[in-house]
Amino acid sequence: MLDRSCIEAIDPLLEILDGKWTLPLLLELFVGTKRFGELRRRLDPISPKTLTDRLRLLEEKGIITRTQYSGVPLHVEYEPTERGWNLQPIFAAMWAWVQENSLSDKHGTEKIALT
Amino acid sequence: MLDRSCIEAIDPLLEILDGKWTLPLLLELFVGTKRFGELRRRLDPISPKTLTDRLRLLEEKGIITRTQYSGVPLHVEYEPTERGWNLQPIFAAMWAWVQENSLSDKHGTEKIALT
DNA sequence: CTCCATAGTTCATTTTATGAAACTATTGCA
DNA sequence: TGCAATAGTTTCATAAAATGAACTATGGAG
Numbered sequence: 001m002l003d004r005s006c007i008e009a010i011d012p013l014l015e016i017l018d019g020k021w022t023l024p025l026l027l028e029l030f031v032g033t034k035r036f037g038e039l040r041r042r043l044d045p046i047s048p049k050t051l052t053d054r055l056r057l058l059e060e061k062g063i064i065t066r067t068q069y070s071g072v073p074l075h076v077e078y079e080p081t082e083r084g085w086n087l088q089p090i091f092a093a094m095w096a097w098v099q100e101n102s103l104s105d106k107h108g109t110e111k112i113a114l115t
Numbered sequence: 116m117l118d119r120s121c122i123e124a125i126d127p128l129l130e131i132l133d134g135k136w137t138l139p140l141l142l143e144l145f146v147g148t149k150r151f152g153e154l155r156r157r158l159d160p161i162s163p164k165t166l167t168d169r170l171r172l173l174e175e176k177g178i179i180t181r182t183q184y185s186g187v188p189l190h191v192e193y194e195p196t197e198r199g200w201n202l203q204p205i206f207a208a209m210w211a212w213v214q215e216n217s218l219s220d221k222h223g224t225e226k227i228a229l230t
Numbered sequence: 231c232t233c234c235a236t237a238g239t240t241c242a243t244t245t246t247a248t249g250a251a252a253c254t255a256t257t258g259c260a
Numbered sequence: 261t262g263c264a265a266t267a268g269t270t271t272c273a274t275a276a277a278a279t280g281a282a283c284t285a286t287g288g289a290g
Binding site: 002003004006007009010012013014023024027028030031083086087088089090091092093094095096097098100101102 | 117118119121122124125127128129138139142143145146198201202203204205206207208209210211212213215216217
């Protein structure tokens with residue numbers, strides 16, 4: 001169960017997942033290892049700056065690896081680490097929620113309790 | 116399993132969970148129904164404006180309810196709806212990840228593949 | 231008809247995130 | 261030597277989000 005101790009504890013995770021493109025980016029890498037240019041095309045219209053910002057952060061946090069291949073033309077591949085793959089259940093839970101709860105975009109039904 | 120179709124699908128959920136204080140706020144409400152002032156104290160140093168912004172958004176998205184009690188002094192209680200409670204597995208998955216993966220803040224180990 | 235307590239709102243400002251455009255770096259081949 | 265292809269970086273402008281301080285609203289007790 002969830003209790004108060006979770007509230008501060010999940011902070012490091014929020015730092016990792018924060019930012020406009022982070023979740024779609026991670027989903028792309030869960031689908032399969034990808035190169036910089038491919039990510040850029042798939043996440044269009046992301047800017048290269050934002051993409052590198054995200055990739056660097058995720059790398060620093062140990063969520064993905066960057067592997068550089070020499071050859072012509074030079075290329076680089078990104079893929080999740082084990083820590084990264086371990087995030088999958090979170091995405092699966094999000095996906096499940098969307099499936100079951102997202103169809104109707106309910107609007108707030110305000111209650112007024114009479115005492 | 117996760118596939119490409121998830122990537123756009125989770126967008127409505129990201130709109131709900133976005134924002135600096137949203138996740139801690141929801142965790143507070145999962146722990147128990149709370150009043151405005153209590154949330155404000157627990158989430159200190161959140162500003163009252165940010166707090167109302169979040170509460171209004173979550174209410175509009177059908178994640179929490181606002182119940183106003185007349186009496187002296189007037190007070191208001193916030194609690195998760197069923198849709199809101201259904202988010203718990205997501206938090207549980209986050210919590211589990213933190214437990215198992217967050218202890219060491221690994222730094223990026225860059226690979227260079229020689230071909 | 232004023233005061234207290236709760237729950238906000240308003241608005242100016244600061245901070246942070248995102249974006250667009252142009253530029254750099256690396257490599258091998260022609 | 262110079263070009264093509266990949267993968268970035270840099271700089272600057274803009275947009276979005278968060279903050280802080282002061283103010284408003286409500287309602288009953290006294």
